[in-house]
Amino acid sequence: MIETSNPKIIYKMMPHLVSYHSPYMIVIFWLAASLLVSVSLFAVFFYKWKVLTQVLVFKAAVHTRLATILEITPKESDKRLQLSAKIIKCMNEGVIVTDLNGNIMTTNLAFTRLTGYREEEAQGRNLSLLLSEQFSPGFLNEVWEKLIDCGYWQGEIRNKHRSGLIHVLNMRVYSIYSDNGQLECYAAIMEDITERKLNEEKMRYRAYYDSLTALPNREFFHNRLIQAFEEAKQNQSRIAVMFLDVDGFKGVNDSYGHLVGDQLLQEFAGRIKFTQADSSDNIARFGGDEFILFTEIHTEREAASLAEALLTTISKPYRINDCSIEISCSIGISLYPDQGQDVQDLIKLADEAMYIAKKRGKNNYQFRHQSACGTTLLQR
Known part of the structure; x- marks a missing residue:
C-alpha cells in the first residue's frame, strides 16, 4: 500500500494505479454511475410527482369551488338584488x-x-x-x-x-x-x-353688499366702475362719478341716537336709488355717511341736472320715529374722459370736489377737473 500526502506524487502515480486495478475500477465506476443515475431519476420523478399532486389538488379545489358557486349563485343574486333595492329605497x-x-x-x-x-x-x-x-x-x-x-x-x-x-x-x-x-x-x-x-347667496351678498342700506359695497362698486370705464373707452362714451356725503350726520347721531342715524342712512340710500331707478347697481355706500355713484352721460349739463335732482330729493324732511329730521348733502363730480383718465382718478377727483362743496357751504355740488397744470374747480 502506497502512502503519501504529496499531490504531485499522487498525480504521477494515477496511471499506474488505474492500470494496476483496472478490473476492479471498472466495476466500481459502473456501480457508481448506476447509483448516480438511479438517484437522479428518483429525484426527477419525486419532483414531478409532487408538482403533479399539487396541480391535481388545485384543480380539484377549483372544481369544488366552481360547483359551490354555481350552486349558490341564484340565491346570492336574489339576495343582492333585494339588498340593492332596499338601499335605493332608503x-x-x-x-x-x-x-x-x-x-x-x-x-x-x-x-x-x-x-x-x-x-x-x-x-x-x-x-x-x-x-x-x-x-x-x-x-x-x-x-x-x-x-x-x-x-x-x-x-x-x-x-x-x-x-x-x-x-x-x-x-x-x-x-x-x-x-x-x-x-x-x-x-x-x-x-x-x-x-x-x-347660503352661497347670503355669503355673496355679505361680500358685495352693505348690510345696513342693501346697496353695493365699495368693492362691488369698484368692479362695476371698472367695467363701465372699459365700455366707455371702447364706445367713446362719457361717465360721471359723483361722491355724496351727508351734511351734519354727526349731529343727528348725537341728538337722536345711532338707531335713528341708521334709519336715516337707510332712507337716504333709498332716495338715491329712487333717482337712479334703472341702475341701482351703480350706487354704493362707500363708508360711514359717504355714498358714491356713476352714470353714463352725454353732456356735463346732464351730470349737473342729476346732482340738482339729488340735492332736491335728499333735502326733503325725513320722518323717523315721529321725528322730522332735515339734512342735506354735498356732492363732488368728476367726468370721463374730460377729467380723470382711469378709475382711481375719477374717484379721487370726485372725493376732492365733494370736500370743496363742504367748504363752500354744503348742500351744493362741485366739478373737479384735472389738467396738465394740476386740478381746477368748476362750481355750481
Whole structure:
C-alpha cells in the first residue's frame, strides 16, 4: 500500500494505479454511475410527482369551488338584488328611472320627499312634471341629446314641488344599457341643494353688499366702475362719478341716537336709488355717511341736472320715529374722459370736489377737473 500526502506524487502515480486495478475500477465506476443515475431519476420523478399532486389538488379545489358557486349563485343574486333595492329605497338622494321617452317608471322614497309626488302618482308621467316654468321648452331635448352623445348629464334644475314651492336640485342622469348594448332606460339621482344655494347667496351678498342700506359695497362698486370705464373707452362714451356725503350726520347721531342715524342712512340710500331707478347697481355706500355713484352721460349739463335732482330729493324732511329730521348733502363730480383718465382718478377727483362743496357751504355740488397744470374747480 502506497502512502503519501504529496499531490504531485499522487498525480504521477494515477496511471499506474488505474492500470494496476483496472478490473476492479471498472466495476466500481459502473456501480457508481448506476447509483448516480438511479438517484437522479428518483429525484426527477419525486419532483414531478409532487408538482403533479399539487396541480391535481388545485384543480380539484377549483372544481369544488366552481360547483359551490354555481350552486349558490341564484340565491346570492336574489339576495343582492333585494339588498340593492332596499338601499335605493332608503337613499337620501331621490332616484328616478324613466323609459326612453322620459316617462317615469319607478322612484324611491326620497323622490317623494323632494317632489311631493308618491311613486304611484308619478309613474307614467313625463319628467317635465318636475321642471319649473323657468326652463325653456327645449331644455329636456338638450338633456336627451347629451345622454345620447355621452351617456351622462349633470346640472342644476329648479324643481317645482307639488306644493308649488321651487327647490334647487343637483341632478345626475345616466343612460342604462342592457348586456347586449341596447339602451334600455335612464336613471336620475337628485340631491336637494336649495339650502346650500341660499347660503352661497347670503355669503355673496355679505361680500358685495352693505348690510345696513342693501346697496353695493365699495368693492362691488369698484368692479362695476371698472367695467363701465372699459365700455366707455371702447364706445367713446362719457361717465360721471359723483361722491355724496351727508351734511351734519354727526349731529343727528348725537341728538337722536345711532338707531335713528341708521334709519336715516337707510332712507337716504333709498332716495338715491329712487333717482337712479334703472341702475341701482351703480350706487354704493362707500363708508360711514359717504355714498358714491356713476352714470353714463352725454353732456356735463346732464351730470349737473342729476346732482340738482339729488340735492332736491335728499333735502326733503325725513320722518323717523315721529321725528322730522332735515339734512342735506354735498356732492363732488368728476367726468370721463374730460377729467380723470382711469378709475382711481375719477374717484379721487370726485372725493376732492365733494370736500370743496363742504367748504363752500354744503348742500351744493362741485366739478373737479384735472389738467396738465394740476386740478381746477368748476362750481355750481
